[in-house]
Amino acid sequence: MSDWRVPLTDIAVPEQDVRAVLDCLESGWLTMGPRIAAFEQALAEFVGTEHAVTVSSGTAALHLACLAAGLGPGDEVIVPAFTFVASASATRYVGATPVLCDVISPREFVLDPADVARRITPRTKAVIAVHFCGYPAAIAELRALCDEHGLVLIEDCAQAIGATVDESGRSVGTVGELGAFSFFSKKQLCVGEGGMVSCAAAEHAERVRLLRSHALTSSTWDRHRGHDPAYDIVDIGFNYRMDEPRAALGLSRLERLPEALSARRATVRAYREQLAGIEGLELCFDDEAVERSSHFAFPVLVADRERRDRFRDQLKDAGIQTTWYPALHSFTEYGGYAPPDGLPAAAEAAGRHCALPLSSSTTAEEVEIVVETVRAALAD
């Protein structure tokens, strides 16, 4: 493995999680059984959504959300330019066109409702709001905008499980018609590869359940339990199923998610306190956003791209692992999707930010090492 002094992320899998997976393997039933059902029920409760449907990845969740929303060829879907590529790819899987949209500012790097409003055309069918790095998008404004124009709102919660959108503690993934979550290995709740769709409408849930397993009218599990062996296939579906061992792992880890998120938030608070006032460094979002975020990553801003690249080299030399997220229109595949007037805030956010080490097991000592290195690097 690596020998980073402070790694970007760290996944601790305690023995109770290992035990849960082994129990499942010992049972010999590995697909679409009781553990998936239990995980889905627990997820629905945690998120506060009517329906939670597990799938094979966050990408699969977005794909099925787009299908359930009825998106198809000829439709336009507004997507922020500062996100992981799956947010845009999912719209293309169904034949729709992603319309890249700017973020509010480099400091507030979530979808800008004013820019969304400008990009709505008669072909626009949906908006994908991304709660990037765990920070909730301006969901109330986006909801109002979607309602005004008759658009579907899909929330990309891949990096934001446990984030809240208002004082009431309402979770991300419950404001849009559909929400897509990821349980990829670096995520706050991780199982390896995995994801989930949240939704309020029974017909959306039914559609997602159907399409995640080849639109079969009965499952292997149903048939195992003595149901009729005959089945029909009523649509063009996919194999987007999660399996039982992953559900067992997710269910076991979900129990500790609240404390894991508290630990992440505490680390971010400590970072912000200690980094405040360092010349040449800008913190993102405000304290209120920090309380609502579920802290997938902790990006900070420096002067410009050149400074950022040098800054990352300086941290790397000190054994501190960092990362950064490119804007979609900087990719070869997505250059053609940028509007002629550009996406200045997204481009600036991508160029200036650097994500510092953050996980639920980041220690106070590690924060101190990072802060001191950052201070020295920017003084250099």
Added chain:
Amino acid sequence: MASTETFPELPLFDLQLQPQDLEAVAETLRSGWLTLGPRTAEFERVFAEHLGAKHAIAVSSCTAALHLAYLAAGVGPGDEVIVPAFTFAATATAAIYCGADPVFAEIVSREVPSLDPDDVERRITPRTKAVCIVHYAGYAADAERMKEICDRHGIALIEDVAHAPSATLHGRKLGTWGLAGAFSFFSNKVLSVGEGGLLCTDSDEVAAFVRSHRSHCMTSGTWDRHSGRTDTYDVVGLGFNYRLDEPRSALLLSRMGRLEQEIERRRELTLRYRSLLSGVEGIVVPFTDEEVHTSSAYVIPIMLEEDGSQGEVSSRLRDRGIQTSIFYPSIHRFTAYRERYPDVSLPITELASRTELTLPFYPHMTNDDQDRVVTALAEAVRR
């Protein structure tokens, strides 16, 4: 689970894992590295070596492997892919994902329920981009003739090897005859892991395409970045998340060590089953004893001579605690396919679908269990 539900005493399949399999998964979980890392790379190396293929690329399912195989073969909107209808729907559905149309071809007979090369050749049009043969139940379809026909017409041969890891034709592993082979590690398969699949190929170009497209066409992976090999990435195409994760690779790697041995056991049991079934009146048993020796002996399919008795026989067996399944209903008869392709008629396939039953089968099945199944079947058919 509701207590009113009845689990079959003799299920269709039954998976038993060994302590070393569990230990391999436990170790991976404890390592904290869960996605596309050293275990997946090692599993791919071992599986490729086992097949004698140049490349093996682990993916999230056989459906994903088929999708990527078709895309790599250049299948796109307006194209046709010739497939059997006597298979799981994914073989055809994956062509639709590419914007192409599946064209259904006939099987040879109920005794040889594999794609008929002559019928395939008749259905080749200027739009045909690929043919996908399915090695049904773990027995080799005529990959050699199919390869010859595909080469002559300049179209790609894809192999759906979901049932047949380690099976051979003329000493050559199935999956290595065509441009690409698609394997399944679904929970009821010979080498099962839960959800999982793999694509094998000898083509460097196909391998590079598949590796790229299984992970969003990103030019570097999380593991590369974690190990400091690279800092950033580009996205150079429309890719997917078709990755397999590390715990599943660890489980597969552990189980791979016993694959040959387990298949050998399956072959012995299959031969015993076949010998018992040869005494049952009113059924057709596909394939030959000789073919068992080179197959992966995945399942035990039988065909009822009496058309129209499938539901009744299956329900009589269910009443005796014996689970059966239909491998497979004809794809073109499903609602979603009837809507899209209304005029397909495949009499041999349809008869096979109407009369097939798959019997309980797993490597630790006892002689008593087999006897019980065959006795019950004989009674159920006779009545």
